[in-house]
Amino acid sequence: MPKNCNFVDKLREIGLRPTKQRVKLCELLFLREKTFHFTINDLVKKISDEMNEKISLATVYNTVHAFQKKGYLKEIAINSDKTYYDTNTSIHHHFYDEETHELIDCNQNDIDSINLKKNIPGKKIKSVEVLIKVASDNQNQN
Amino acid sequence: MPKNCNFVDKLREIGLRPTKQRVKLCELLFLREKTFHFTINDLVKKISDEMNEKISLATVYNTVHAFQKKGYLKEIAINSDKTYYDTNTSIHHHFYDEETHELIDCNQNDIDSINLKKNIPGKKIKSVEVLIKVASDNQNQN
DNA sequence: CAACAGTTTAGAATAATTATAATGTATAAT
DNA sequence: ATTATACATTATAATTATTCTAAACTGTTG
Ligand SMILES: [Mn+2]
Ligand SMILES: [Mn+2]
Ligand SMILES: [Zn+2]
Ligand SMILES: [Zn+2]
Numbered sequence: 001m002p003k004n005c006n007f008v009d010k011l012r013e014i015g016l017r018p019t020k021q022r023v024k025l026c027e028l029l030f031l032r033e034k035t036f037h038f039t040i041n042d043l044v045k046k047i048s049d050e051m052n053e054k055i056s057l058a059t060v061y062n063t064v065h066a067f068q069k070k071g072y073l074k075e076i077a078i079n080s081d082k083t084y085y086d087t088n089t090s091i092h093h094h095f096y097d098e099e100t101h102e103l104i105d106c107n108q109n110d111i112d113s114i115n116l117k118k119n120i121p122g123k124k125i126k127s128v129e130v131l132i133k134v135a136s137d138n139q140n141q142n
Numbered sequence: 143m144p145k146n147c148n149f150v151d152k153l154r155e156i157g158l159r160p161t162k163q164r165v166k167l168c169e170l171l172f173l174r175e176k177t178f179h180f181t182i183n184d185l186v187k188k189i190s191d192e193m194n195e196k197i198s199l200a201t202v203y204n205t206v207h208a209f210q211k212k213g214y215l216k217e218i219a220i221n222s223d224k225t226y227y228d229t230n231t232s233i234h235h236h237f238y239d240e241e242t243h244e245l246i247d248c249n250q251n252d253i254d255s256i257n258l259k260k261n262i263p264g265k266k267i268k269s270v271e272v273l274i275k276v277a278s279d280n281q282n283q284n
Numbered sequence: 285c286a287a288c289a290g291t292t293t294a295g296a297a298t299a300a301t302t303a304t305a306a307t308g309t310a311t312a313a314t
Numbered sequence: 315a316t317t318a319t320a321c322a323t324t325a326t327a328a329t330t331a332t333t334c335t336a337a338a339c340t341g342t343t344g
Binding site for chain 2: 075077078079080081082083084095097098104106109110111112114115116117118120122123124125126127128129130131132133134135136137
């Protein structure tokens with residue numbers, strides 16, 4: 001979702017009614033310099049803290065799912081406790097800080113291209129993504 | 143956990159009492175040629191289907207967690223719906239079949255070594271793992 | 285054989301997510 | 315503009331995976 005765009009028009013364009021909840025969420029999610037990685041809870045918290053809004057939990061779920069379906073959010077699997085979402089919907093890699101539980105993008109060009117020597121017969125590769133877990137030196141790996 | 147080992151002795155050795163539930167689970171998990179990737183539910187199902195046993199769900203969770211803590215099982219993050227476990231506890235890569243939801247190991251030597259050009263200041267790299275999503279050609283990527 | 289700590293278990297509790305169904309709103313049709 | 319309709323929001327209930335609890339049970343030690 002382009003940062004410099006009219007969310008009302010953009011939403012209509014992609015077939016979603018521009019409700020005030022959706023526009024608010026667009027502003028929160030897409031009006032950013034950098035990629036935003038978040039959980040539903042992060043989002044609900046930001047809505048009440050940063051903006052002074054109240055959007056019901058169900059709507060936050062609905063909207064995130066709608067944006068994901070339209071290709072403007074991507075689900076990132078880090079662990080099974082919570083679902084992480086990413087405003088960077090391209091195939092890319094991540095650093096995951098085991099201490100702060102923070103995700104940081106690592107783009108294709110931050111890694112030498114990955115060359116697979118193995119493949120699965122009859123199957124096509126849909127994505128190749130790297131997860132780099134990091135922590136302070138004095139940290140036992142999970 | 144070595145395939146050719148006395149699980150009773152082995153369990154005692156690592157500080158876990160060799161209960162019949164734990165020994166049964168060892169047989170189910172570690173008496174295998176190949177790496178085993180599973181969810182708790184897979185395991186519960188196999189216990190009642192393949193073996194004719196009944197181990198309570200709480201015990202399955204307890205035991206899997208105990209084995210994980212001792213370093214004989216590893217948690218694999220694929221999606222946030224279910225937790226996957228792996229009898230291959232080394233740092234390694236995976237193919238994930240989006241259709242069958244099956245995990246297949248891809249060892250270090252199936253991939254050219256990964257060279258990171260980016261790093262996080264003050265943080266140490268704990269692991270670098272690749273997830274390769276695959277599907278039949280006629281499949282829309284998730 | 286005690287005695288004790290560790291273990292299993294059914295069931296309750298929790299937490300994330302999804303479903304439901306009533307109310308509200310954007311938009312299309314009149 | 316008014317009305318009709320499909321789409322959205324919402325509170326709340328339901329579901330699902332997982333963890334907790336506390337009582338009964340079992341392996342180990344002396
Ligand atoms: Mn977990
Ligand atoms: Mn999911
Ligand atoms: Zn990202
Ligand atoms: Zn594996």
